[in-house]
Amino acid sequence: MSLAETTALAATYARYPVEFVSGSGCVLRDADGAEYLDLLAGVAVCNAGHCHPRVVSAVQDQAARLMHVSNLFYTEPMVRLAERLSARSLGGRVFFSNSGAEANEAAIKLARKARRGGDFLVAHGAFHGRTYGALSATPQESKQAPFAPLVPGFTAVVPEAMADAVGPQTAGVLLEPVQGESGVHPIDAEVLRAVRAACDEHGALLIFDEVQCGMGRTGTLWAYEALGVRPDAMTLAKGLGGGMPIGALVTDPGCADVFEPGDHGSTFAGGPVVSAAAHAALDVLDDETLLASVRALGERMVEGLRELPRVKTVRGRGLMVAADVDADAPPLVRRALDEQRLIINATGPGTLRFVPPLVISEAEVDEALRRLAAILG
Numbered sequence: 238m239s240l241a242e243t244t245a246l247a248a249t250y251a252r253y254p255v256e257f258v259s260g261s262g263c264v265l266r267d268a269d270g271a272e273y274l275d276l277l278a279g280v281a282v283c284n285a286g287h288c289h290p291r292v293v294s295a296v297q298d299q300a301a302r303l304m305h306v307s308n309l310f311y312t313e314p315m316v317r318l319a320e321r322l323s324a325r326s327l328g329g330r331v332f333f334s335n336s337g338a339e340a341n342e343a344a345i346k347l348a349r350k351a352r353r354g355g356d357f358l359v360a361h362g363a364f365h366g367r368t369y370g371a372l373s374a375t376p377q378e379s380k381q382a383p384f385a386p387l388v389p390g391f392t393a394v395v396p397e398a399m400a401d402a403v404g405p406q407t408a409g410v411l412l413e414p415v416q417g418e419s420g421v422h423p424i425d426a427e428v429l430r431a432v433r434a435a436c437d438e439h440g441a442l443l444i445f446d447e448v449q450c451g452m453g454r455t456g457t458l459w460a461y462e463a464l465g466v467r468p469d470a471m472t473l474a475k476g477l478g479g480g481m482p483i484g485a486l487v488t489d490p491g492c493a494d495v496f497e498p499g500d501h502g503s504t505f506a507g508g509p510v511v512s513a514a515a516h517a518a519l520d521v522l523d524d525e526t527l528l529a530s531v532r533a534l535g536e537r538m539v540e541g542l543r544e545l546p547r548v549k550t551v552r553g554r555g556l557m558v559a560a561d562v563d564a565d566a567p568p569l570v571r572r573a574l575d576e577q578r579l580i581i582n583a584t585g586p587g588t589l590r591f592v593p594p595l596v597i598s599e600a601e602v603d604e605a606l607r608r609l610a611a612i613l614g
């Protein structure tokens with residue numbers, strides 16, 4: 238039986254009939270030994286590249302020593318990671334989760350507790366995850382409708398209207414500084430500054446979802462660093478664990494003490510193995526030489542994409558890039574996989590997204606552009 242014939246897996250994904258067995262850097266290998274150039278990186282997860290040796294060795298060492306003790310005790314990798322994330326960003330406390338959706342659930346609970354009964358503002362086109370709170374913050378009819386009723390109190394507005402929509406009832410504004418799943422839409426820094434001012438005026442929490450745009454993806458460790466706007470809290474996951482499942486809600490000191498014992502929890506979150514992996518991923522990604530390369534190669538990719546046939550518009554920040562094409566995007570993704578062994582994805586019917594490992598080389602960017610040209614030509 239080929240793996241694609243299984244009826245045992247839930248049918249929640251339209252998977253491609255490819256079985257990957259190993260990877261390193263930007264390259265994945267299938268069961269027949271064929272090599273693929275990966276411009277998707279999980280889905281924006283393997284920022285440090287596939288099986289980065291530092292991540293692998295951190296996981297191996299920690300797994301051989303201690304894997305789990307529950308959150309009733311301290312472990313060194315977890316505490317050191319919390320200290321490191323706090324010191325390197327907002328300066329408050331860190332709640333660990335296992336995924337991006339769970340990090341956003343924590344953020345939603347935090348804001349609701351800080352302003353009891355308060356409401357949330359989210360942006361049109363946002364994606365915050367599939368669990369009920371995160372889904373309620375994800376204003377997309379196709380994703381929400383089958384699962385109604387949702388959690389009450391979420392209103393979606395266009396980012397430009399957000400500042401005016403914040404009021405005394407607003408508990409939190411949840412925003413991706415660069416929207417990922419909607420097709421890489423950076424939110425204007427001016428707009429974010431106005432939302433920051435409105436949140437300050439009304440005492441609402443500004444929460445940035447950096448699940449996809451954090452961990453170096455946009456050319457700074459956190460996307461907010463390039464915008465001149467500091468959130469009250471941010472959520473992380475994806476690239477944080479270097480391929481291992483870990484998420485986090487990081488607060489500033491102002492809302493650090495909202496959560497008290499018993500308010501929230503997770504059996505596995507912040508365990509020693511995933512925390513050790515996150516340390517190794519941070520060692521790789523919190524590096525100015527690498528971040529400068531993300532910015533330079535992002536520009537190279539944007540310029541290269543603009544030269545390709547059937548490409549209408551290109552946008553992005555760092556190595557979070559999308560191209561609107563004058564063609565049906567999903568079949569192009571399939572052809573790229575089958576004909577060029579190039580892994581990309583489509584965020585909509587006419588939009589291709591490129592979120593490669595951040596360790597990609599200039600030669601690999603050029604090779605990817607060459608393979609794309611063959612598909613688009």
Ligand SMILES: Cc1ncc(COP(=O)(O)O)c(C=O)c1O
Pocket residue numbers: 280335336337338339341364365366367413417418446447448449450474475
């Ligand atoms: C911005 C953003 N937030 C949250 C999520 C949900 O993360 P997870 O799939 O780990 O629950 C995603 C996933 O794509 C995302 O892009």
